[in-house]
Amino acid sequence: MKNQSRLLFVSFFCVLMTALLLGCKPTPNASATDARPRVALIMKSLANEFFLTMENGAKAHQKLHADKYELLANGIKDELDVSRQIDLVEQMIAQRVDAIVIAPADSKALVPVCKRAQQAGIIVVNIDNKFDEDVLAASNVKFPFVGPDNRKGAQAVGEFLATKLSPGDKVMMVEGAPNAFNGIQRKLGFEAAMKAAGLNIVSSQSGYWETDRASQLVAAVANEHPDLKAVLCANDSMALGAVAALRAAGKLDRTFVVGFDNIAAARQLVKEGKLLATADQHGDQLAVFGIEYALEMLRTKSTPADRETPVDLITAASLSAQ
């Protein structure tokens, strides 16, 4: 027992020290005389590859333009932790930052706190997940939105899939978390493309963005509909699950799968021909666009219009063309 507890102490100490060493890189010193505007980037889950890419893109941009602004990047633990994100905005207000660029975890719940920020004289730019129009109107505020049109992107993916199918073919959709705005938009985009091509959506259920859940859904629905022709997933993690389920059932060669997000793993599957298509919304540029917008607003003191960022269709052909 003695030896064991000594070993425990040592291992804990090692873990702590490495974590501290890794975590506490010296931050660029912000002196009192620093005239650069301070921009706070408030993200959704940094556990999600997409948001991490976004944050890394912003950090790279800040390094290139270190003389122009100072960046404070923060994220929440998981995408559903709305109250933590509200706390973050309040902390940024207290810190008197010049601008807040936010990807709201909830398109309604974050409106009041962002309104408070705006009233405190802070510029607020909405990225990625658009604030709810009705709530904005009701609370009488406006924030410029910079981000992709998920619906359009999903529709493009769906239309590409439709060219491989014939009218009446059975398809299924695996949705994102039911309360996520971007998930709903993607579902609507997929649906529009499927209806336009006369395809038969036999099932549409939520896989909660997760590989494991999506795999269970796809396996069950593929059994129930042996003539299923395609699976449309609202993100790539779920597409990985769909591919695994179809592979296990021996149906991968006669069922198409499409995803959304263009994560590295999905790109690989597209190259191998196991995933037909996905969509790239240039996550690394999203936060950058938002930051540039905020800086422009600080300079010109005007509110520009919303700006739509591109969403590209990724297929085997587009990857080999690169």
Add this chain to the structure above:
Amino acid sequence: MTEARTTSSPAGWRSWMADYLGLVIALGGLILIFSLTTKHFFSPETFRTIANQIPAALLVATGMTFVLIVAEIDLSVGSVLGLCGAMMGVALTRWNWPLWTTIPFCLLIGAACGWINGAVAQRWQLPTFIVTLGMMEMARGGAHAVSNSQTLYLGSVVESIAATSFLGLSLPFLLAMLVVILAQFTLSYAVLGRHMLAVGSNAQAARLCGIEPHRIKIIVFVINGFLVALGAIIDTSRFQSANPNAGAGYELQAIAAVVIGGTSLLGGRGSVLRTLFGVLIIAVLNSGLAAVGAKDEIKRLVTGAVIVAAVIVDYYRHRLTKRDEG
């Protein structure tokens, strides 16, 4: 005698019935309902699919059964599964390790996490609820740190694990069944199992009988960590990718399966074979509800209700067997 108890239960099929009838009826009832409401649920494909899906859940639930029997809890299993999977992905893709060194490495990490859980809790007499809650965060953080929060694509490197099969049953499934049999054997007949039950029902009394409760508990946590790592390897090979978010929510699913199987949250009573039924009930429920295409809110309502119903049934079963003994 299939359920291991500290008090010996009467032999014979009456006790077997009391032990398993409720579970068999529940499972059979679910299969019947889904077979009637869908066209293709009652087919070999469905059962092959379920056999393909459950190994990881079954291994985690088996470990959890042991943990609950010694009257502890492990909330970190999902995160540790994510960590082991991420380490496997990193070892294979970034360090270019061969599979045969990666697998033991993974198992070692899982066992080490289990050992830390058990040893910390025992050394400082802390509730495992808190210790494993801490591990849940640390392991998830570790998984994201090693993988840079990226899903790593492994492709055909790991295909051999999930794709190997004998007589139409996949290697992971056979492995999981073997583990269940070994675990049940340990619980019913081996010294370790007897000691676990003794420690779980009354640690003080066990100590007076010359059993070291803290040692037994640490061993149980190491076994649990090992099984979780095995589950991680199986899941990673099934998805051919390592996702640092893998296993989120596994802890609750495992606890639900174990409790449906009638293992007591208070320790001292439990059975791995019955946990197998718990896992099957959840898997059939998930699969059936997906085949029906039930709305999401309905799925959650039904799943939650089934868990509570199963525990109520277990209450009566327990009373019945108690009466038998008395």
